[in-house]
Amino acid sequence: xxxxxxxxxxxxxxxxxxxxxxxxxxxxxxxxxxxxxxxxxxxxxxxxxxxxxxxxxxxxxxxxxxxxxxxxxxxxxxxxxxxxxxxxxxxxxxxxxxxxxxxxxxxxxxxxxxxxxxxxxxxx
Amino acid sequence: xxxxxxxxxxxxxxxxxxxxxxxxxxxxxxxxxxxxxxxxxxxxxxxxxxxxxxxxxxxxxxxxxxxxxxxxxxxxxxxxxxxxxxxxxxxxxxxxxxxxxxxxxxxxxxxxxxxxxxxxxxxx
Amino acid sequence: xxxxxxxxxxxxxxxxxxxxxxxxxxxxxxxxxxxxxxxxxxxxxxxxxxxxxxxxxxxxxxxxxxxxxxxxxxxxxxxxxxxxxxxxxxxxxxxxxxxxxxxxxxxxxxxxxxxx
Amino acid sequence: xxxxxxxxxxxxxxxxxxxxxxxxxxxxxxxxxxxxxxxxxxxxxxxxxxxxxxxxxxxxxxxxxxxxxxxxxxxxxxxxxxxxxxxxxxxxxxxxxxxxxxxxxxxxxxxxxxxx
Amino acid sequence: xxxxxxxxxxxxxxxxxxxxxxxxxxxxxxxxxxxxxxxxxxxxxxxxxxxxxxxxxxxxxxxxxxxxxxxxxxxxxxxxxxxxxxxxxxxxxxxxxxxx
Amino acid sequence: xxxxxxxxxxxxxxxxxxxxxxxxxxxxxxxxxxxxxxxxxxxxxxxxxxxxxxxxxxxxxxxxxxxxxxxxxxxxxxxxxxxxxxxxxxxxxxxxxxxx
Numbered sequence: 264x265x266x267x268x269x270x271x272x273x274x275x276x277x278x279x280x281x282x283x284x285x286x287x288x289x290x291x292x293x294x295x296x297x298x299x300x301x302x303x304x305x306x307x308x309x310x311x312x313x314x315x316x317x318x319x320x321x322x323x324x325x326x327x328x329x330x331x332x333x334x335x336x337x338x339x340x341x342x343x344x345x346x347x348x349x350x351x352x353x354x355x356x357x358x359x360x361x362x363x364x365x366x367x368x369x370x371x372x373x374x375x376x377x378x379x380x381x382x383x384x385x386x387x
Numbered sequence: 388x389x390x391x392x393x394x395x396x397x398x399x400x401x402x403x404x405x406x407x408x409x410x411x412x413x414x415x416x417x418x419x420x421x422x423x424x425x426x427x428x429x430x431x432x433x434x435x436x437x438x439x440x441x442x443x444x445x446x447x448x449x450x451x452x453x454x455x456x457x458x459x460x461x462x463x464x465x466x467x468x469x470x471x472x473x474x475x476x477x478x479x480x481x482x483x484x485x486x487x488x489x490x491x492x493x494x495x496x497x498x499x500x501x502x503x504x505x506x507x508x509x510x511x
Numbered sequence: 512x513x514x515x516x517x518x519x520x521x522x523x524x525x526x527x528x529x530x531x532x533x534x535x536x537x538x539x540x541x542x543x544x545x546x547x548x549x550x551x552x553x554x555x556x557x558x559x560x561x562x563x564x565x566x567x568x569x570x571x572x573x574x575x576x577x578x579x580x581x582x583x584x585x586x587x588x589x590x591x592x593x594x595x596x597x598x599x600x601x602x603x604x605x606x607x608x609x610x611x612x613x614x615x616x617x618x619x620x621x622x623x624x625x626x627x
Numbered sequence: 628x629x630x631x632x633x634x635x636x637x638x639x640x641x642x643x644x645x646x647x648x649x650x651x652x653x654x655x656x657x658x659x660x661x662x663x664x665x666x667x668x669x670x671x672x673x674x675x676x677x678x679x680x681x682x683x684x685x686x687x688x689x690x691x692x693x694x695x696x697x698x699x700x701x702x703x704x705x706x707x708x709x710x711x712x713x714x715x716x717x718x719x720x721x722x723x724x725x726x727x728x729x730x731x732x733x734x735x736x737x738x739x740x741x742x743x
Numbered sequence: 744x745x746x747x748x749x750x751x752x753x754x755x756x757x758x759x760x761x762x763x764x765x766x767x768x769x770x771x772x773x774x775x776x777x778x779x780x781x782x783x784x785x786x787x788x789x790x791x792x793x794x795x796x797x798x799x800x801x802x803x804x805x806x807x808x809x810x811x812x813x814x815x816x817x818x819x820x821x822x823x824x825x826x827x828x829x830x831x832x833x834x835x836x837x838x839x840x841x842x843x
Numbered sequence: 844x845x846x847x848x849x850x851x852x853x854x855x856x857x858x859x860x861x862x863x864x865x866x867x868x869x870x871x872x873x874x875x876x877x878x879x880x881x882x883x884x885x886x887x888x889x890x891x892x893x894x895x896x897x898x899x900x901x902x903x904x905x906x907x908x909x910x911x912x913x914x915x916x917x918x919x920x921x922x923x924x925x926x927x928x929x930x931x932x933x934x935x936x937x938x939x940x941x942x943x
Contacts (some may be wrong), residue, residue, distance in 0.1 A: 480784065753856060
């Protein structure tokens with residue numbers, strides 16, 4: 264499929280992990296979407312940036328640690344881009360070294376431009 | 388039953404009506420609790436104060452207007468007190484004349500004292 | 512226009528499905544096509560077959576079934592459904608259950624995708 | 628101490644039931660009595676009999692049934708359940724379904740009532 | 744883009760977060776469900792909303808303000824009240840993003 | 844009273860609302876679930892929390908900080924980390940109110 268024919272879809276992840284299931288079910292959807300050869304990207308803004316925090320250990324909660332899938336989204340599941348909003352990281356006292364995978368850190372204006380290019384935005 | 392033997396329970400209503408079901412199911416619980424001859428009171432703080440706003444008309448939503456039960460909570464359902472937090476009203480630009488029923492408007496400190504007297508606090 | 516709808520919240524708890532329903536009715540009246548409604552997260556509960564709301568309240572399950580009778584495709588995510596107990600025995604119509612690929616397909620084939 | 632527990636959120640969607648479960652296990656280990664768990668609002672979904680979470684995830688329904696086998700009373704609100712389809716055919720155990728008076732009774736007979 | 748805001752600004756960051764993403768140009772805002780409380784005259788968010796209307800069209804949904812007992816006269820200046828058909832029209836005109 | 848806060852302070856007013864009700868005396872605060880983000884060093888709410896600890900004991904739940912990848916060393920000063928048994932102990936000592 265040529266790049267032009269691909270549909271651009273973005274997951275907009277705005278929720279912290281574990282407190283609610285949104286981010287876990289979002290990643291389940293990302294993994295499935297990867298199989299369809301479209302242009303699927305993911306952005307993390309607001310509390311969504313916490314999903315990428317290194318060192319998550321859910322053993323005391325008894326919940327599944329679903330964060331392990333983030334570092335392999337691009338290589339194994341063909342997600343096109345992972346964007347993280349710079350301002351949200353700063354507000355939370357997080358640096359890129361706190362994140363578990365390589366991402367593209369963008370400021371709000373740049374991320375807004377990416378959003379404008381999408382056919383569909385899926386907020387989670 | 389003497390006043391001393393009664394258990395003091397307070398519903399703490401912090402949610403706006405209609406966006407979620409919390410306030411509707413809270414009032415359903417208040418109505419049932421009234422039958423048991425205990426000392427049941429209700430406080431409205433934060434967005435909870437919107438539940439008492441006059442003139443609610445849900446016809447265009449297709450949802451039930453459950454607010455009609457508030458004015459008869461004390462007389463018909465034996466709820467002991469309805470408290471509304473003064474500061475929350477002010478922050479929302481509401482006056483007592485905006486409320487559909489007679490309530491006791493208390494400032495935070497006074498309401499906190501009432502909370503301290505309770506055996507159980509039920510947040511909704 | 513072809514409109515796709517994503518429902519992420521359960522019935523009664525959140526207003527999401529009510530807003531979506533009113534939106535869909537208005538869109539159909541205006542001549543738009545509803546390309547499908549995908550139920551994800553707690554949204555799958557909207558298709559639970561055993562809802563019994565009080566008589567003076569709307570039955571959300573039935574309102575959605577009426578939309579289906581008007582030709583709107585309803586799709587319940589199989590994975591989100593299983594996790595929550597909305598499975599063959601409990602869903603309104605077994606044929607509605609499908610995979611997440613249907614959500615992507617909805618995004619591709621709809622002119623707009625609206626999330627409630 | 629006698630502890631009463633109120634659960635207002637559904638399984639998986641919110642962490643509420645997980646926090647409550649870990650709290651209850653710790654309380655029982657410390658020798659406290661769990662006087663009952665009342666399921667209200669979306670909390671009633673926790674007792675849906677047909678939950679089928681993925682194998683590598685906890686089955687919340689089963690964890691709660693284990694608590695019941697240890698003597699913890701589980702009470703599913705009949706009104707909140709009917710509205711959401713958690714009724715005789717879909718609940719884990721029909722005997723768990725009861726009225727809102729049970730929540731007030733829990734407040735009266737427990738030393739503390741904790742909401743999750 | 745059409746920014747759909749459906750949570751109360753008093754209890755949720757949805758409005759605040761959305762405002763950061765509302766651009767200069769053809770972005771419009773729709774307040775629905777508990778989001779309509781932001782539009783009430785005399786409330787804490789009236790100023791923010793009125794500022795927004797200087798660059799962007801801001802709409803609020805009639806059914807939601809009526810349900811909540813807010814009269815049309817209580818809606819802050821320059822905010823337009825629309826019905827579900829108007830909501831559909833805005834979705835047709837702009838790609839929607841929901842802030843919840 | 845024991846004030847249990849379980850929503851992120853970045854997206855919910857729960858912490859802000861609770862703080863208004865935390866008295867001088869024997870009120871204590873427990874951060875759980877997404878509420879623990881308030882306790883992180885370098886975050887926007889560190890100052891507010893550290894101020895609170897001057898009058899009131901503030902606790903946060905170990906299981907929740909670990910799940911979220913927050914190390915114990917990243918928790919703001921004077922906030923005590925407790926496990927579920929500690930949570931039970933606090934409920935035994937104080938009447939709980941949950942802010943969600």
